[in-house]
Amino acid sequence: MNTDQADPDELAALRAAFDVDDGGQSALGWEKVRAFEAEHGIVLPEPYRTFVAEMTDGSYSGPPESGLLSLAELPDDWGDDGQDRDLSRPFPLTESWLWEDDPRPSEEIDPILDQVFDHGSIVLGTDGCAMNWHLIVTGPHRGHIWLITDVGAGPFGAEFGFTTAEPGFAGWVRHWAANKPWYDIA
Template sequence: MWDRAEILERLAFLARADSGFTRFGSASHRYRLNQPIAQSEVTAFETRHGVTLPEDYRSFILEVGDGGAGPCYGIFRLDRPDLDDDRREDLMPGFLAEAFPHTQSWNERSDGTPEAEEEYFDRAHIRGSLNMSHQGCGYMVRLVLTGPQRGTLWEDGRCSDAGVTPFAVGFADWYLRWLKRDPPAR
């Protein structure tokens, strides 16, 4: 599915064209990918969490790189909870195996009471999804691993009362769109 050499070539081009890292988030990942992950690590992750990763993401981390260069501030590594608080919580037992609760945009705004705020930010609204990337200002991109929306990316914008909304694309489309965008003009 993926051509690692072609992706690395494109990333090298982007790094040369954007040597000042002016493209949003590029200073964080610097157009570099981590090394691919071992099959045994992916299998262990899937077994431990009771999930099967969507094929496009699974093949990416096995063939291309386990995180690094990507949209916004880049892609998180599969099993590194120390890098991100949300990812650490994602890896709590049972969280990823539960069915993702949404099939369309969700945004039941809070009335401002402490109870309503707690409900609005309850992680049950994003269960069954894995935090892929930080977009800045608390916005997160999540890959759905379970339920009818499995394989699609969603934005968790509850940080600014924007709810949880679908991107309506899978990992491969999301990544390749970013990769093919032109670098900023100098």
């Protein structure tokens, strides 16, 4: 998984999976991508960066179930307007965490939860019921996809033991395109 350079094969797979053939009209464009990155103090991981700049910025077709959100969008059920989100601060997790079963007191858990939801990730979309897919943009898991729910969070990809798919945005999309219904548990 190369998060710094777009792989032509991955870009071709993304084009095919989303059937993007509108001459780039639904894409954000490089100027707006760079402006978003400058505003948030990040560089988006590849191939997602090229995907939103050249192919499409959001899609009604999945993944996830409700479609891919545009770069700056949050799900309708997000709650507040996302003012506390800081994409430049590292995403705090490197392994799955089921906070619903965590025995620590809420005074210890709540600050970490705030970071899980608001630091270092963009929301790709939702599968409903507070199940949101995030692309990690800063921190050790940069470029990985995480499913963050109301009870816990876990990384997507075979190396993490929760699916048979490759990690990263391209692996996530390829898995969806080949396996509808698409989310498997290994």
